[in-house]
Amino acid sequence: MNWFALVVKPQHEKAVAEQLQAKALEHYLPLYRARRRWSDRTKAVDLPLFPRYVFCRFGFEQRLKVLSTPSIVCIVSFGGKPAPVSETELHAVQALVGSGLPVSPWPFLRSGERVRITHGALAGVEGILVRENSAYRVVVSVELLNSAAAVEIDRDLVVPAGPAASRASRSSALGLPALHLNLLTHLLSASSR
Secondary structure, eight states, X not given: OXXXXXXXXXXXXXXXXXXXXXXXXXXXXXXXXXXXXXXXXXXXXXXXXXXXXXXXXXXXXXXXXXXXXXXXXXXOEETTEEOBXXXXXXXHHXXXXXXXXXXXXXXXXXXXXXXXXXXXXXXXXXXXXXXXXXXXXXEEXXXXXXXXXXXXXXXXXXXEOHHHHHHHHHHHHHTOOHHHHHHHXXXXXHHTO
């Protein structure tokens, strides 16, 4: 059985999660804590980390049981075929939410330096390192949804991970943007042929 992303009606994520629970279907609704201000008060509320999506693990034979759940619009699909969510990405999101560190939605990132967290509750989680003001964040993307979540982290707890990271590290060490380093690398390899 695979995990799939379900598209749900706006602001129906928690209701769908409860209905899936009632149908004994394994599901996951990642939430984050945010402060919301009304005219008379400020309150901490739990909001969906990925608005309009709930994750559910099911087999092909359970598809109709899932789709018959009120407020579910569809299963995220490509070419008419339901597309499974990467278990690695889903485990990384679960680690972020379960860490107890402040987590928040983040714009989806496809490029940037990929890092691995080396210590603490998130050891082994990989994501993209970004800097916002004076704070560092590791962004974990869910490719299928074009969405991401970020957790604030101490810069000393991350190390580069994978070939994209080594390219980015070389470019920053040379003082070149990554695009220029890629072009330079391509030109040098072409001239040596």
